[in-house]
Amino acid sequence: MFLAPAIFLLAVFLLYPLISSLQLSLLDWNGLGNTARYVGFANWEKLAHDTVFWHALWNNVILAVTSIAFQLPVALVLAVLLEKAGRGSRILKILYFLPLLMSSVAIGILFKSIYDPNFGPLNAALQAVGLDSLAKDWLGDPRLSLGSTIAVIIWQNAPFYMILFLAGLSSMPAEVNEAALLDGASEWTIFWRIKLPHLLGTVRTAVLLSVLGSLRYFDLVFVMTGGGPEGSSEVMATYMYRTVFNSFQLGYGSTIGSAMFLIVCAVAAVSLRFTRRYATEV
Template sequence: MFLAPTLLLLAVFLLYPLVSSLRLSLVDWNGLGNTARFIGLANWGRLAHDAVFWQSLRNNAILALASIVIQLPIALVLAVLLEKAGRGSRVLKVLYFLPLLMSSVAIGVLFKQIYDPNFGPLNVALQAFGLDGLAKDWLGDPHFSLGATIAVIIWQNAPFYMILFLAGLSSMPAEVNEAALLDGASEWTIFWRIKLPHLQGTLRTAVLLSVLGSLRYFDLVFVMTGGGPEGSSELMATYMYRTVFSSFQLGYGSTIGSAMFLIVITVAAVSMYFTRRFATEV
């Protein structure tokens, strides 16, 4: 009885939309009127041969990899440095956390101006230092648009994982660190042999959150590039949005959304399995 309200909310806002999306993936419908036509698995067959979808999935995978390889190490380094900063770390924590508090739309608009090929501060600074060859149309060049947007995503979201790692570090008993110092262990040894194993649970959570977040990412990329140019920064979520609200292909857009759900569930299950399997006792 106590669980009933929560289960009802989950059924209405999670289960029903999921079932509805799967149902719509079996029809051809523009979202207007009673024109839906049942076509079975035709949308799924189209998805399997859709080059744009596979490109967007590849871009999501690149974003997930960058989140693990670049974003999490940066956040961990910041957390370790802030832990050693003492009282002065309070101001630094607030400053480092500010990007996460900003609206993704505002950040997207801001960095569109920063990346502007003609008047953007980034190219102006490069030219001022005599590095004209490095000045580029960062968001308009298919070779750099995805990397430029990923850099902004990392800048915005790294503070979240920094706070997560700080919480993990603060949960370690101070006596353990003091005992290691008394035994002659260096700071580097303490980090690798004590702190990092202590953070393995936090690291598993961070990896899972970063991967799942990368597979569902939408807002900042949509504001900065809209998935372009030439689909070079297209993500599954931006492709789904354009398919439904620009092309009015609600059935096929629901197929993309359902495929996203299946991919996210599969990746989450695999990630949880492997992180638990290789967990060690501390």
């Protein structure tokens, strides 16, 4: 009885939209009037041969890999440094956490101005120190737009994982660290032999959250590049948005959304199975 309100809300805002999206993926419909036409799995067949979708999925994979390779190590280093800072780290924690509290739209607009090839402070700073050759059209160059956007995503989301790692470090008994210092272990040895093994469970959770978040990322990419130029920074969510609201292909857009859901579920299932097996072996 106590769970009934929560179950009702999940059914209305999660289960019903999911079922509705799967139903719409079987239609050819522009979302206007009673013009819907049942096409079966034609949209899914089209998706299987859609090079734009597969390119967008590949960009999501790149985002996931770079998040693990750069975002998590940066967050871990910040967490370790803040843990050692003691009471003086309170202000630093607030400052480091600010990017996560800011609106993604505001951050996107801010960095579009920073990356501006003509008036942006980034190119101005490079030119001021004599590095004119490094000044680029960061968001207008297809070779640079995805990497430039990913850098902002890492900057915004690293504080979340920093807090996650800080929580993991705070759960380690202080006596363990003190005993290692008395035995003559260096800070480097303590980190690799004691702290990092203690954080393995937290690291696995952070990797899972990072991958799943990367596969359904939308806001910053949409604000900064809209998936351009020439689709170079397109991700699955921006492609779905453009298909539904720009091209008015509601049926095919629902197919893209349903495919995103299935991909995320598959990755989550594999990751959780691997995590459980690893934990059992350990």
